[in-house]
Amino acid sequence: MLEKGKISAIQLIILLYPTITATAILVLPATTGSFAKQDMWLSPIWASTFGYLSIFIAYALHKYYPQKTLIEYSEKIVGMIPGKLIGFGFLFFLLHTNGMNLRDYGEFVVGNFLQKTPIIVVVLSMAFVCAITVYGGIEVLARSSQFFFPVFVVLFLFIIVLLIPVLNPKNILPVMGEGLTPSIKGALIPSQWFNEFILISFLLPYLNKKKNAFKWGVLSVSLVMITLVITNLFSLLLFGDITSYFTYPFMDAARYISIADFLQHVELIVMALWVTGMFIKISVFYYAIVLGTAQWLGLTSYRPIVFPIGFLLVVLSIWVTPNLQKLTEFSSTTWPVYAFVFQMFIPVSLLLIAMLRKKKSN
Amino acid sequence: MHPLLKTNILLRSIFICLLLFVLSGCWDRVEINDLAIVTGMGIDKTDEGDIELSVQIANPKAMASSGSSSGGQSDGETTVVNTVKGKTIFDARSKLQEGLSRQFFEGHNRVIFISKELAEDGIKKHVDFFARFPSPRLRANVFIVDSKASDILKVPSDFELNSAEVARELAKLKIGLNITTKDLLQQLANESGSIALPIITAEENPTGKKGLRLSGSAIFKKDKMVGQIDSALTRGVLWIRDKIEMSSVTLEPDNTEGYISFELLRSSTELIPTIKDGKWKMIVNITTEDDVVENETNLDILDPKITNKLEKQLERKVKERIQDTLDYVQKELEADIFGFGEAFHHKFPKQWEKEKDKWEEKFPKLEVEIIGEAYIRRPGRSNIPQEEQKKE
Amino acid sequence: MKWLSILGILVITILIILYEWPKLKKNQKKEKKAFAVLLLTSVTLSIVLLYFPDIPGPTELIDTIFKPFGNLLSNL
Incomplete structure (x- = not known):
């Protein structure tokens, strides 16, 4: 086996939770807001069903092939060549998406704080830190996120609590004024963020106690769902109809905080939140890519390709888009479909075929 | 020594040297004494239909001496007001920067004054800058000014550091409307299509000293001012x-x-x-x-x-x-x-x-x-x- | 300025090679190949992008494949 490390169930949650929430916290209120308006806080609830589904699929496949990741068992299920093709497609998807994540990270930092700094510097330094983490293997990855996770949560709660005095509860009305449709429309894009939970299939084989794996997965989806409902609700209660005007509503919400003319200008906390969250997110994707590629190529160790892939990620992060507009447009029109194919359609098909095969052999 | 280890030492030293570059900070490092901290901004309409931007900048020299010297003799006002014309706010801002030894910083700007003349032509386009450009804050209070916005910025203040602060404190008392940029954006997006903004005026009191006063509200339909109401x-x-x-x-x-x-x-x-x-x-x-x-x-x-x-x-x-x-x-x-x-x-x-x-x-x-x-x-x-x- | 960027790319590449190559054992032929191919791709790509920043990338590729479905989504 390529990876000899083991992680605990708690570490699994700690890895997955920021992987989904990191980007979602900042961007989600704007994307859901433009579709769902005052019902946007409902959207993460609908979207989370995809998260549960992902966990279920990954777990069911894991039951059939307990020691293998998605890249490995796809070959077992559909045969060598189709399996390799699926694997390649999946790795391409992950690589491309992580390039976008890295760019997202850079865009936020440069757009809000370091306007004159070349984005490559911001992206490169993040990629370098992630590369070192991934190089250390799953245990190092898990422990470093264990280190940053409490920071992430505490900072998030800090902002949320400080926001309470400026909220206007009336903004939530009318609840479901136009029925369920707007909030379900708003759920379409976040549903694919929840589908990123399929990454659990790269972590499940290295879980030390497999007994409650499913339960822990479900718990992490629920935690993500609650977090996103809170984020959306708070942005809505503060900004109302104009939430979707902002590129990063949560950021502007934090900038709005002012307690007794004294505790104010706390937006740097959002920056800290973003950096810690994105570090984990990019690392988890990066790890899945490196591990998957090594398995796909049949290497004996994944370490030699960590840095080359990191380099490729940096190049991709520049290549994926000429500007933030294109990135936003792409991630709200084409990406959801693209992600659905790889994160949902392929795993579901794999599971169905695996089930049929099992029946036949019985 | 093993040759492998040797390269490693070489590599490590190169890495450490590279890290020094990172430690030097980033491109966007700005020292506080290179900043012109904007405390209030005012927009007027010029005769040509362009805008005239006035900024009130904190004068650190005067602020420091007024704090320490016992005689109360400070070198100049605590704020400096600069005015320039331009096509857009940012255009004017750039022109202002040409005559300013310090870099503009709106992060502490808490008040925006908009003149009545400009408000009658519509304010939506002028609000854009305050929501788009990274440094201004959405919490800045917005006021409509009966006369010229630049005059309001020049009014000396008794208790606060500058007139912008006076205006903000007045709004905070909630005797009149208290509208921030965020609220204004919300009202602009509102389906009812009407806005109310507080009006502030500079009035001379019997002793001949000028002071700020909230005097009612300006009423907008869509984004154009259509009338005003008293306190x-x-x-x-x-x-x-x-x-x-x-x-x-x-x-x-x-x-x-x-x-x-x-x-x-x-x-x-x-x-x-x-x-x-x-x-x-x-x-x-x-x-x-x-x-x-x-x-x-x-x-x-x-x-x-x-x-x-x-x-x-x-x-x-x-x-x-x-x-x-x-x-x-x-x-x-x-x-x-x-x-x-x-x-x-x-x-x-x-x-x-x-x-x-x-x-x-x-x-x-x-x-x-x-x-x-x-x-x-x-x-x-x-x-x-x-x-x-x-x-x- | 471009030559400086190329220099930067080369320095990074050399550092990666210096760090990783000695660790690869003689019999790890496959690993060496993978390492070399991936690194070479990245370096070429980065230099090409330096001169032609507008060449269509993976995003454009995916866009052409999935755009029809994406439009369907936004027209819902």
């Missing part, structure tokens, strides 16, 4: 919007001479939209609690019966005030700054969807019923009947 009517708007915090009511009770003054403790307003047989109606339900703070009459306000009567009169007085506001703003200006449209949208989303395009015509004819309940909680610290005092 008393503004109070009515605050009352309907459930934003009133400080208010005094003075009334002349029936069957007696003199006045009684009440101070508002708390008040809550509920907007209850109703649709009956296709007829839209708004019920404004006001509950206020007051204390007696001054009694010129010979009424014994400890008597519950009299208190009851007074409560009725107080109720009437409050209703009158609100009716005055409605009469002018709803009937004359026809601007829904009360949030009536929103209330209908919240309660009757389906009907609203159908009628919202016609709201502009519907609003002035909307039937509004004011119901209220006033409570007088306490008679005050003492109870000295006026009659007895006279007898002495």
Whole structure:
């Protein structure tokens, strides 16, 4: 086996939770807001069903092939060549998406704080830190996120609590004024963020106690769902109809905080939140890519390709888009479909075929 | 030494050297003494139809000396006001930067003054900069200025560091409207399409000193200013919007001479939209609690019966005030700054969807019923009947 | 300025090679190949992008494949 490390169930949650929430916290209120308006806080609830589904699929496949990741068992299920093709497609998807994540990270930092700094510097330094983490293997990855996770949560709660005095509860009305449709429309894009939970299939084989794996997965989806409902609700209660005007509503919400003319200008906390969250997110994707590629190529160790892939990620992060507009447009029109194919359609098909095969052999 | 280890040492030293570059900080490092900290911004209209941007910049020299020197002799004003013309705010800002030894920084800007002339042409396009450019904050207060915005910035202040701060503190007292850039954006996005912004004026007091004063509100339809209301009517708007915090009511009770003054403790307003047989109606339900703070009459306000009567009169007085506001703003200006449209949208989303395009015509004819309940909680610290005092 | 960027790319590449190559054992032929191919791709790509920053990338590729479905989504 390529990876000899083991992680605990708690570490699994700690890895997955920021992987989904990191980007979602900042961007989600704007994307859901433009579709769902005052019902946007409902959207993460609908979207989370995809998260549960992902966990279920990954777990069911894991039951059939307990020691293998998605890249490995796809070959077992559909045969060598189709399996390799699926694997390649999946790795391409992950690589491309992580390039976008890295760019997202850079865009936020440069757009809000370091306007004159070349984005490559911001992206490169993040990629370098992630590369070192991934190089250390799953245990190092898990422990470093264990280190940053409490920071992430505490900072998030800090902002949320400080926001309470400026909220206007009336903004939530009318609840479901136009029925369920707007909030379900708003759920379409976040549903694919929840589908990123399929990454659990790269972590499940290295879980030390497999007994409650499913339960822990479900718990992490629920935690993500609650977090996103809170984020959306708070942005809505503060900004109302104009939430979707902002590129990063949560950021502007934090900038709005002012307690007794004294505790104010706390937006740097959002920056800290973003950096810690994105570090984990990019690392988890990066790890899945490196591990998957090594398995796909049949290497004996994944370490030699960590840095080359990191380099490729940096190049991709520049290549994926000429500007933030294109990135936003792409991630709200084409990406959801693209992600659905790889994160949902392929795993579901794999599971169905695996089930049929099992029946036949019985 | 093993050759492998050797390369590693070499590599490590290269890495450490590379890390030094990272430690030197980033491109965007700016020292605080290279910053021109903007405390207030004003926008005026030029004769050519362009805009004129005025910025009030904190003068650190004067601030430092006014703090330390005992004589109070400071070298210059605590703020410097610069003015320049431009096509857009950022254009003007760039031109201003040419004559400024320090870099602009709007991160601490808390007040935006917009001149009336500009407001009459529409303000939406000017607000964009404050929401798009990274450093301004959405919490900055927005005011409409009767005269020139640059003049307001130049008004000296008695208690605060600068006039912008005075304006902000005035807004914070909630005697008038307190509107931040965020609120303004929200109102601009609002379906009812009307905005109210506080008006601030520089007035000369008898001693010849200039001071800032809140004087009512500017009423906008869409994003163009269409009229203004005075402080008393503004109070009515605050009352309907459930934003009133400080208010005094003075009334002349029936069957007696003199006045009684009440101070508002708390008040809550509920907007209850109703649709009956296709007829839209708004019920404004006001509950206020007051204390007696001054009694010129010979009424014994400890008597519950009299208190009851007074409560009725107080109720009437409050209703009158609100009716005055409605009469002018709803009937004359026809601007829904009360949030009536929103209330209908919240309660009757389906009907609203159908009628919202016609709201502009519907609003002035909307039937509004004011119901209220006033409570007088306490008679005050003492109870000295006026009659007895006279007898002495 | 371009030559400086190329220099930067080369320095990074050399550092990666210096760090990783000695660790690869003689019999790890496959690993060496993978390492070399991936690194070479990245370096070429980065230099090409330096001169032609507008060449269509993976995003454009995916866009052409999935755009019809994406439009369907936004027209819902």
